[in-house]
Amino acid sequence: MVAVCLLALVPFAAAAGGGKNSKAQLVTVPELLLEGGRKLEFERSFWSEPEVKLKRGFWSRLVDLVAGAPDFHALINPYEVAEDSHGRIIVTDPGAGGVHIFDFEQQKYRFIYREKDKEGLVTPQCVTVDSNDNIYVTDSESGKIFVFSPDGKFERTIGSLRGGEGYFKRPTGIAVDSGAGRIYVTDTLRNQIFVLDMKGSVLQTIGKRGTGNGEFNFPTELRLYGENLIVVDAMNFRVQVLDRSGSFLYAIGQIGEGQGHMFRPKGIGLDSEGHLYVAEAVSGLVQVFNQQGQLLYYFGQRGSGFGEFQLPTGLWIDRNDRVLVVDSYNRRVQVFHYYGLAKAATGD
Secondary structure (H helix, E strand, C coil), X not given: CCCEXXXXXXXXXEECCCCCCCCEEEEEEEXXXXXXXXXXXXXXXXXXXXXXXXXXXXXXXXXXXXXXCCCCXXXXXXXXXXXXXXXXXXXXXXXXXXXXXEECCCCEEEEECCCHHHCCCCCEEEEEXXXXXXXXXXXXXXXXXXXXXXXXXXXXXXXXCHHHCECCCCEEEEEEECCCCEEEEEECCCCEEEEEECCCCEEEEECCECCCCCCECCEEEEEEECCEEEEEEHHHCEEEEEECCCCEEEEECCECCCCCCECCEEEEEECCCCXXXXXXXXXXXEEEECCCCCEEEEECCECCCCCCECCEEEEEEXXXXXXXXXXXXXXXXXXXXXXXXXXXXXCC
């Protein structure tokens, strides 16, 4: 069992906030100190296209002075985040009507969208990738799933009916199991999870409206973890864990504000040790639970400094235990790094 030993605040010199006029200042960010040397460290925050690209040279800056600085994309109302196998960070942005792809390693940026008059994106909500790094985006308003190639080229829609109408009432969470050839989608207004094949045909539905085990009241985000399906059961104020067939295993959470409770659970993720992270939108916290439902630790509070959140929504944990949190109202993504027991022991 993991027990909280200390939640310390560490000084960090950086530009707080997401605006381009932000000034460097000394802020404090949480560093978690746990038994065995486990810890959580703040890494960075980002919000715009220029942060990805190389510094512009003298002649480029001179052209900017003459012709005016070029326009660039920035997060407007980001919602969900995912990362592909190459470390590219993919962020849905309903406010911008598209999806941002930040490639810090290659210093490249791409904004993908599809025009509305071409059966395009209206309100991109959640995002995931398959084993080939194809990008799957749910559109909560059009009722469809949009699929893009790794380079951002539109490939197809799933759930598109005649006349441009979408099959789903409000598709939200999405996860892909490429090995099994399955796509899992929450339809929030139907209070169900749809299991599709890779062509988009419905194979199974899971759940119904209710408060019992395996029942939902506005299910939203979901994740696959091992043989389990993890679902945010938003208005039942809990996270449910099911097996792949939809059978109930256990639930975490209960209504309330503050540590250990849920009021507006949003994004979820699991680290390499199987700990469940839940972004709590109203309180501005990210809470971390073990599989017995015990609160291990939390980080964040309401605010605009680093390690603080205003309406956190999406959350993704990559294979290196980097924790990406969409800080929606602050128009940015914050990145933390969790060092589990094995990494703490080796110093990696």
